[in-house]
Amino acid sequence: MRTQIALWARFVPLPKVITAESLVLTVPDKTKRKTKEPFRREKPVQDDVGDMSREANPLGSHIYFYTHITSKRVIYSLYQNLYNNKAMKQVTFMGKKSVPEALRKDHWTPFLTASFTNPSTGLKAFQHLRELRKLHETQWDVELKSKKMKERSKILQDQRGNSIADLAAIIKRDVKEKEKVRVRWMNIYDAEYAKEWPDCVVHDVETQKGIRFHARRMGKFMGDEKEAQITASEAVPQVEEGVKAEAQIEAPKVESIPEAKPEAVPEEPKKSGFAFWR
Incomplete structure (x- = not known):
């Protein structure tokens, strides 16, 4: 028996009833291939992303927050994607195997995007965020100093909550x-890391699904809503005036009835308050 047929005979199950047809070796036809259904991605939801041109979005209008899947370390980026040369400068040494040779994009996910109406304030916020993170990494408490190196590095690398609290303070x-400022969250419950949020912040939730390794490109954020308020206020009085005009036309005429005036009561003469005493 040939080697190929002998190997094939091992994997062929024995029939329950032995017939002449079952004794003949049947080799499957390899020319036929299984047809696979085409991969269909979900269409992105069209919402208020805004104008995504470069002229409308100068540097500093958006800050993208990326976090590590396991260590929860945070990297701030002014661009939609993470660039290795720029992002590695934000990764500090916190112990053995804490600094990789290069960033793996499948280990970093976006969890927050902050959009500013004024790009200069966005650049200042980007600088202050990096400075505050440096303070968190270098200024240790007494409890951290007493712990071991591995436990200390895990605590210092967990920067997700501190980054959100720093953003609210800045x-x-x-x-x-x-x-x-518009803050678009992947998970809205992350906003609870900050104690208070100022009134100028507009919270929003990401509507597009399937975002895992790359942040969604944001457009220009227009914080002013005066145009919408003006158009709404102008439209309402026009409708009210039209309703009043129709009511005046349809209302039947009623003859005016003179009101009955009360009869005049004669006044009593006033008595003098002066009296003689005997």
């Missing part, structure tokens, strides 16, 4: 009165 300090 917005409260640096953003002016007329400016606004």
Whole structure:
């Protein structure tokens, strides 16, 4: 028996009833291939992303927050994607195997995107975020010093909560009165890491599905809503005036009835309050 047929005979199950046809070796036809259904991606939801041109979005209008899947370390980026040369400068040494040779894009996921109406405030916020993170990494408590190196590195690498709290504090300090900030969350419950959020912040939730390794490109954020308010206020009085005009036309005429005036009561003469005493 040939080797190929002998190997094939091992994997062929024995029939329950032995017949002449079952004794003949049947080799499957390899020319036929299984047809696979084409991969269909979900269409992105069209929402208020805004104008995505470069002229409308100068550097500093958006800050993208990326976090590591396991260690929860955070990297801030002014661009939609992470670039290795720029992002590796933000990764500090915190112990053995804490700094990789290069970033793996399948280990970093976006969890927050902050959009500013004024790009200069966005650049300031980007600088202050990196400075505050450096303070968290270098200024240790007494409890951290007493712990071992592995436990200490795990605590220091968990930067997700501190980054959100720092963002809320920076917005409260640096953003002016007329400016606004839009914070788009992948998980809205992450906003609870900050104690307070100022009134100029507009919270939003990401609607597009399937975002895992790359952040969604954001458009220009227009914080002013005066145009919508003006159009709504102008439209309402026009409708009210039309309704009043129809009511005046349809209302039947009623003859005016003179009102009955009360009859005049004669006044009593006033008595003098002066009296003689005997």
